[in-house]
Amino acid sequence: MKIMVTVKRVLDYNVKVRVKADRSDVDLANVKMALNPFCEIAVEEAVRLREAGVATEVIVVSIGPKAVQEQIRTALALGADRGIHIETQSSPESLSVAKLLAKVVADEQPGLVILGKQAIDSDNNQTGQMLAALTGLSQGTFASEVKIEGDEALVTREVDGGLQTLGLKLPAIVTTDLRLNEPRYASLPNIMKAKKKPLEVKTPADLGVELRAHTELLSVEPPAERKGGIKVGSVAELVEKLKNEAKVI
Template sequence: MKILVPVKRVLDYNVKPRVKSDGTGVDLANVKMSMNPFDEIGVEEAIRLREKGVATEVVAVSVGPAKAQETLRTALAMGADRAILVQTDDAVEPLALAKIFKAIADAEQPGLVILGKQAIDDDNNQTGQMLAALTGWAQGTFASAVNVDGDHVNVTREVDGGLETVKLKLPAIVTTDLRLNEPRYASLPNIMKAKSKPLDTKTPADYGVDTTPRVKTLKVSEPPVRSAGVKVADVDELVAKLKAMGVHS
């Protein structure tokens, strides 16, 4: 079975985002970029399934600028077998992403697609669900456990009330949650090997997908600065202030 793993190049989670002075977006100049953490979990899960003998090949795919090759090389260094970059300098929205991944899935015929539940830059949480709709495949979102059993996969999902396990007929779409696994660090030998692994470059046009944005960003702004708190001398003063604010027990 082949596993397809979409990955996204995003602002590193340790970097504090800065809004551009003109309010048109987040400043990405001269800042560290890395693989979306949820996608990294997806790569790790795919590699573990291959190590168990469930999968035979792991293919990483990304949609983005030429520099996204670095993100794909990270996936290859972790253990993915080959990679595909759909190169575009434009911001690509979830629906267009899902259409590109659908076209790649049609060509690659994977048994499983594992992707992060959301990207930490836009937090849309849409691509996996849209891909499932376009392919007509079953979906298991917010996965905390994935177990392939013959021609089915059992996915334990994190839901508001606790955990829910669904049995999906393959091929299927799975989106990862934080507790699914802890991604490995790429070793130096594997980083060197990743440089010679196959990485194909395509364009959205190769898949017949129009990436023209459907949503226009009007303004991006910093959240308001939180006002300082007030110290009180004792409980009586605290209760008096709360009553003055209209807070009642």
């Protein structure tokens, strides 16, 4: 069984987000970019399944400008076998991404596709579900455990009240939650080896997909700042303030 994983290049999660002065978008000039953390978990899960003998090959796909090849190489260094880069000028919207990925699924016929549940830039949480719709496959979102048994993937999902376990007919689409695994660090020899792994570049036209805009970003603003509060000296003072000043207890 082949496993396909997707990776997105995003602002490193340690970097403080700044809005551009003209409020047109977030300022991404000269900031550190990284592999989306949820995508990193997806890569790790796929590599573990191959190491366990469940999968034979891990294919990593990313969409965006040439720079995303850096994140594909990171995934290759973590253990993925080969990469596919779909080159676009900017990072397309979720539905367009799902359409491009659906074509790759049709070409590669993976038994399992693992994606991060959301990217930490747009916070959309859409692509996996959309890909499942377009391919007509089963979906296991927000996974904290994935087991392959026979022709099914048993996926434990993080839901609001606790955990839910589903049996998904393979091929299946899975999106990762944080507790699925702890990704490994890439070793230096593996980083070197990753440079020689195959990486194929395609365009949306090669895949027969025409990208269309579904939304227009009008402006971006920083969130309302909270005013700094006061320090209280004792529990008694705290209770008094909550009762008489804030009136919340």
